[in-house]
Amino acid sequence: MRRWAGSIRIDLSNNIHRAGFVTIAGQTNVGKSTLLNCLVGQKVAIVTPRPQTTRRRILGIRNDADAQMILIDTPGLHEARRELNRHMVQTARRCLTEGEVIVAVIPGNAKFSAADRAMVAELAELGRPVVIALNKIDLSTRERMMPLVQEIHDAIPAAEIVPVSALKGENVDELVRVIKPLLPESPALMPGDEYTDQTERMIAEEIVREKIFLAMRQEVPFSTAVQVEQFVEETDRNLVKIAALIIVERESHKGMIIGAGGRQLKEIGTAARLELEEILGRRVFLETRVKVERGWTGDPRRLKEMGF
Ligand SMILES: Nc1nc2c(ncn2[C@@H]2O[C@H](COP(=O)(O)OP(=O)(O)O)[C@@H](O)[C@H]2O)c(=O)[nH]1
Ligand SMILES: [Mg+2]
Missing domain, CATH: 3.40.50.300 (P-loop containing nucleotide triphosphate hydrolases)
Structure with a gap:
């Protein structure tokens, strides 16, 4: 980026x-x-x-x-x-x-x-x-x-x-x-105005994951992944619409992330949105949903799909 x-x-x-x-x-x-x-x-x-x-x-x-x-x-x-x-x-x-x-x-x-x-x-x-x-x-x-x-x-x-x-x-x-x-003598290898190879999409996934790590106890964050399903720019409104899928391993983890009355998930979403607005330099609409995928952390095929 x-x-x-x-x-x-x-x-x-x-x-x-x-x-x-x-x-x-x-x-x-x-x-x-x-x-x-x-x-x-x-x-x-x-x-x-x-x-x-x-x-x-x-x-x-x-x-x-x-x-x-x-x-x-x-x-x-x-x-x-x-x-x-x-x-x-x-x-x-x-x-x-x-x-x-x-x-x-x-x-x-x-x-x-x-x-x-x-x-x-x-x-x-x-x-x-x-x-x-x-x-x-x-x-x-x-x-x-x-x-x-x-x-x-x-x-x-x-x-x-x-x-x-x-x-x-x-x-x-x-x-x-x-x-x-x-370091070896060499001209710059990367464009001088870039500071990471991550795309904005990847950064959005990581920031949502960070907020889950910070909010949740015990084993939940270790078996949670985030995938951005949609990243839509609305340039004229200086806005980006992001839909993030939170993948967990168990039904009980899903319940914990969502929390009573959806409050926990709302908190995670708000924290992520505020930070993303700062990083991306524009307004962010962030939508999150949670899905259970049993055993994804142990499934080589699924891990490959997720880019590990
Ligand atoms: N007090 C203190 N905490 C640090 C320092 N560097 C990192 N931390 C904390 O150590 C924890 C792990 O840091 P992180 O960078 O995620 O470690 P990593 O797993 O090696 O990438 C975080 O809570 C950091 O705030 C430091 O120089 N001093
Ligand atoms: Mg680290």
Whole structure:
């Protein structure tokens, strides 16, 4: 999608320009999508306090005068039992080989986990530059992080470790400064006024899904998908009419999403509409309906149809 608030010109006249793909890797819920949004300066990927929010590979583009970073946000690495989750982890793995640089996000407010240790070992073998973004430093202190930094350094000595807070934007400039020289010399690879490869339709699906994640407890969001069935522009009225289908796995989930007197669904719809109006820069009519599709998260054919 194109940037709605002005665009940045790329000046090739002075010095070197670099461009390339940067994969953001890490376990689920460590702040990968938050970091992507922060680096791009726009909301590209949805963010919730729950793990496994990101299901697909999402591109975000950051344009600076001297470099273009095409950032790849990935579903987190996690133990996958369902078919849907296996697809998510496969996607994350595939993305590792796409990036010219890998930014591995590790939480700075926790112990160095076995899963992160395994990830770092895997990344060290890939033979491409790795930068560690030690995230959520706003929730820790320098003293508490010191041993963690040492452990990570011992596990992957070649990687620079940059402490950041993706949520607060703290030290993210430093991360950019470290990544840039690792990119190949190249003119911009993507048009300078685009900030993501997602279409407006896909963004609408993700925003509705985010509001469901934020509103619903327990397992409901993990087995919910959203498909935009209609996306109709009314240019003369600066309006877009969106019909979104919410797919759940069980009758009981449908009841929970709709809520007493339809109030829950109305709340989800309103929150999604307000945010979409801001992102799309025009008025939005949003219609939602909920449908039960038993076992869709385990059905390879259905997952394929849905683009996983
Ligand atoms: N305090 C704090 N929270 C963060 C930071 N970065 C991300 N989060 C929160 O961590 C949760 C997961 O973030 P998300 O970006 O969805 O993680 P992902 O699953 O790795 O993409 C959300 O509630 C974020 O607001 C940070 O730097 N500091
Ligand atoms: Mg994410």
